Amino acid sequence: MRYIEPHGHMVSRTTDDYIDMATAGCACVCEPAFWAGFDRSSADGFYDYFCQLTEHEPKRAAKFGIPHFCWLCINPKESEDVKLAEEVIGLIPKFINRPNVLGIGEIGLNKNSRNELKVLELHIDVAAQHDQLILVHTPHLEDKLKGTRLIIDALKSDKRIRPERVIIDHVEEHTIQLVLDAGFWAGMTLYPESKCTPARAIDMLEVYGNENIWMNSACDWGVSVPLAVPHTALEMRKRGHTPELIDKVIYKNPMKFLSQTARFQLGPGSGGLNA
Numbered sequence: 469m470r471y472i473e474p475h476g477h478m479v480s481r482t483t484d485d486y487i488d489m490a491t492a493g494c495a496c497v498c499e500p501a502f503w504a505g506f507d508r509s510s511a512d513g514f515y516d517y518f519c520q521l522t523e524h525e526p527k528r529a530a531k532f533g534i535p536h537f538c539w540l541c542i543n544p545k546e547s548e549d550v551k552l553a554e555e556v557i558g559l560i561p562k563f564i565n566r567p568n569v570l571g572i573g574e575i576g577l578n579k580n581s582r583n584e585l586k587v588l589e590l591h592i593d594v595a596a597q598h599d600q601l602i603l604v605h606t607p608h609l610e611d612k613l614k615g616t617r618l619i620i621d622a623l624k625s626d627k628r629i630r631p632e633r634v635i636i637d638h639v640e641e642h643t644i645q646l647v648l649d650a651g652f653w654a655g656m657t658l659y660p661e662s663k664c665t666p667a668r669a670i671d672m673l674e675v676y677g678n679e680n681i682w683m684n685s686a687c688d689w690g691v692s693v694p695l696a697v698p699h700t701a702l703e704m705r706k707r708g709h710t711p712e713l714i715d716k717v718i719y720k721n722p723m724k725f726l727s728q729t730a731r732f733q734l735g736p737g738s739g740g741l742n743a
């Protein structure tokens with residue numbers, strides 16, 4: 469098996485997790501900028517975090533033979549303070565051309581507030597100015613449908629944004645069609661407690677097809693499973709899906725989306741240890 473982990477918050481994970489991922493066939497990991505579990509007190513905290521994502525974590529991942537890529541932003545949970553967000557967004561151009569940066573993310577909405585929406589628009593503008601891919605976080609539970617609609621409206625109203633260069637993550641049964649119909653990619657997040665279980669993700673693949681869809685673990689500092697993608701691949705095999713289809717969903721699809729930026733290059737033989 470080979471797979472790409474397109475959404476993992478590796479700064480929160482242990483070296484054991486890297487070993488498990490490498491032995492399961494992880495070809496690379498992509499790390500969106502995220503909330504630390506607590507609010508950072510200043511833009512300086514983000515400066516250090518962006519250094520961690522672009523300098524230090526790639527070195528840690530490389531010790532286990534896993535290429536590491538990242539996305540930059542201030543996440544929606546810290547976007548209520550627009551002045552802080554403006555300062556952080558002002559730092560992004562200093563980092564955007566670093567070799568492992570894939571684009572702007574995970575941006576989006578958390579509580580669907582007016583300030584969050586303003587900060588989302590600022591991020592979309594930065595992405596458009598620098599011709600970057602975008603990775604979007606959608607809100608939880610009852611805020612998800614409304615938030616997904618607001619996010620799609622914000623993206624569609626900026627004519628510089630091409631939907632095929634945007635992935636909208638954490639889709640569920642009631643938002644996946646909306647996202648795909650609007651021309652965006654859809655990400656399914658495999659969580660043990662919320663978002664989407666492996667069984668639900670496979671149900672969605674069976675109903676909505678396997679084009680422009682990827683799966684991720686979104687593993688972070690909370691309850692989450694770094695091997696959720698290979699676990700789901702095993703579940704697909706149990707349900708009788710072909711090795712070709714499984715490879716498409718967990719490797720070729722993320723490869724296709726991410727290859728839209730020239731920075732996404734995997735070295736020879738990096739199909740994971742088992743490829």
Ligand SMILES: [Zn+2]
Binds near residue numbers: 686
């Ligand atoms: Zn995330």
